[in-house]
Amino acid sequence: MRAVIVEKFGNIIIKDIPKPSPGYEEALVKISSAGVCHSDLHLAYGDWPVATPPFPLGHEGIGIIEEISPDAEAFVKKGDRVILGLGGTAGGYWCGACEYCFAGKPMLCLKRKNLIGTFSEYVSVWAKALVKLPDEVSDGEVPLACAGLTAYSAIKKLTLFGIPSGKSIAIIGAAGGLGHYAVQIAKAFGYKIIGVDIGPEKLEFIEKLGANYAVDVSNARKFINEIFNGVYASMVFSSKIAGFELGLRLLKAGGLLIAVGLPAFKEGSISINPFEFILRGWQIVGSLVGTVEEMRELVQLATEGRVKTHIGRVGNLSDLNQIFEELEQGKIVGRAIIDNIMK
Numbered sequence: 001m002r003a004v005i006v007e008k009f010g011n012i013i014i015k016d017i018p019k020p021s022p023g024y025e026e027a028l029v030k031i032s033s034a035g036v037c038h039s040d041l042h043l044a045y046g047d048w049p050v051a052t053p054p055f056p057l058g059h060e061g062i063g064i065i066e067e068i069s070p071d072a073e074a075f076v077k078k079g080d081r082v083i084l085g086l087g088g089t090a091g092g093y094w095c096g097a098c099e100y101c102f103a104g105k106p107m108l109c110l111k112r113k114n115l116i117g118t119f120s121e122y123v124s125v126w127a128k129a130l131v132k133l134p135d136e137v138s139d140g141e142v143p144l145a146c147a148g149l150t151a152y153s154a155i156k157k158l159t160l161f162g163i164p165s166g167k168s169i170a171i172i173g174a175a176g177g178l179g180h181y182a183v184q185i186a187k188a189f190g191y192k193i194i195g196v197d198i199g200p201e202k203l204e205f206i207e208k209l210g211a212n213y214a215v216d217v218s219n220a221r222k223f224i225n226e227i228f229n230g231v232y233a234s235m236v237f238s239s240k241i242a243g244f245e246l247g248l249r250l251l252k253a254g255g256l257l258i259a260v261g262l263p264a265f266k267e268g269s270i271s272i273n274p275f276e277f278i279l280r281g282w283q284i285v286g287s288l289v290g291t292v293e294e295m296r297e298l299v300q301l302a303t304e305g306r307v308k309t310h311i312g313r314v315g316n317l318s319d320l321n322q323i324f325e326e327l328e329q330g331k332i333v334g335r336a337i338i339d340n341i342m343k
Contacts, residue, residue: 003120004057004317009046012057012324014317020124021067027076027127028067034118035060035143036313036336038177038239039088039262041324047264058119059088060145062133072127084115085131085295087146089288091115093126107288119317119338131295136303143177143309143335144298146289151181152298153290154235154260155189161256161283163233165190170224170231170250173238173261174211175202177335182237183209184307185298194231196220196246198330205310205333217246224250236260241267248272254281310334 001019006012022028040057042048065080076082084091086106092113094106101109117123141148158169169186173179174195186193187210194213195206206214215223224231230252236243239261247257248270272284290298301307313336315323323336 001121002317003117004320006044006051006053006055006057008053010044012044012320017056017120019122022069022072022124024069025071025075025127026069026124027065027072027082027130028122028124029061029063029082029130030066030122031061031063031118031120033062033139033142034058034338035145035147036320036323036327036338037087037143037146038327039146040119041327042239042262042264044324045264047266048262049265056117056120059091059114059116060084060142060147061118061123062139062142062145063123065130066122068127075127076130076132080130081133082130083133083137083142083295083299084118084125084145085129085149085292086115087149087289088114088116091125091129093129104291104293106291119320129292131292131299133299134303137299139339140311140337141302141309142337144181144295144302144307147178147335148181148298148302148307148309149290149295150260150287151178151237152185152301153294154258154287155182155185155191156294157258157285157287158186158189158191158233158256161233161285163256166192167232168192168194168228169233169235170194170196170220170247171211172196172217172220172234172236172243172247174206174209174214175333176237177332178260179237180205180209180310180334181307182235183211185301187211188301188306194220194224194228202333209310220246221249228252230255232256233258239263239267241270244270248282251280251282255283257282257284259284259286311337313337314339316340
């Protein structure tokens with residue numbers, strides 16, 4: 001079968017590799033569409049020291065189950081149309097018995113196995129990490145598998161940390177792959193949304209998504225502090241350190257920063273003054289993907305038409321290097337997908 005392999009950092013190739021067979025509790029999925037995530041770019045370029053070439057790439061996928069192991073029959077069946085329910089992190093396995101799994105945080109399970117390799121014709125997936133899809137959700141919604149789920153789980157944390165619906169929140173990177181989901185989900189949950197991004201095209205897009213306000217990065221601090229005296233929560237979906245720094249500056253006293261975007265290591269670290277942090281009563285929390293149950297909830301929102309993927313770029317496997325360049329340059333509004341794995 002054809003698959004994308006990172007032969008060395010910055011150099012990806014398409015090559016024929018053996019078709020996998022489903023292992024214990026696994027299902028063999030014939031991929032019909034795959035999403036291109038910023039995480040794929042960082043892995044391919046070696047921005048994160050978490051993998052050593054050669055390795056396969058891709059962690060967002062929709063497809064049809066072609067074969068299952070006998071142990072997986074309780075979870076899925078042959079012919080089911082499915083979406084990968086946890087993206088990459090823990091999408092390959094979680095133990096179900098540790099303190100993190102019992103707390104509903106399988107992405108932190110110490111025995112978790114990540115999933116990678118959806119830029120291929122087939123992938124073998126742990127059946128418990130799959131979510132069945134209704135016909136109303138098209139193959140173009142494939143980025144829900146990671147980007148959508150990550151945004152959904154982050155928005156749900158607002159209530160968990162004491163920010164009820166109706167309060168003002170800033171979504172930084174609101175026109176991006178994760179941020180554009182966050183705007184739609186936050187709107188469905190009833191928040192007052194200030195979408196922050198760069199340039200008139202992206203601001204117009206944010207307004208169309210349903211944000212109450214769309215503000216350029218250059219004017220965000222002045223606008224929010226003058227109109228709202230700060231926001232109750234900043235959600236950073238940008239993969240730039242500057243986005244985190246801005247998120248802190250937008251918070252009112254007692255505000256919450258939810259960190260979602262993962263910058264390249266070369267971006268460095270954010271700087272926090274303990275005196276300001278403590279006296280202003282800020283909270284900072286990281287949000288990492290989500291759970292299979294949250295994936296089911298998100299699929300329901302998509303089925304109802306309340307969340308929809310904006311596809312800014314469609315390509316084949318052979319276009320992946322070009323798509324990565326466009327992602328790096330910030331040219332893609334919304335998400336990029338691979339819709340024909342065979343070409």
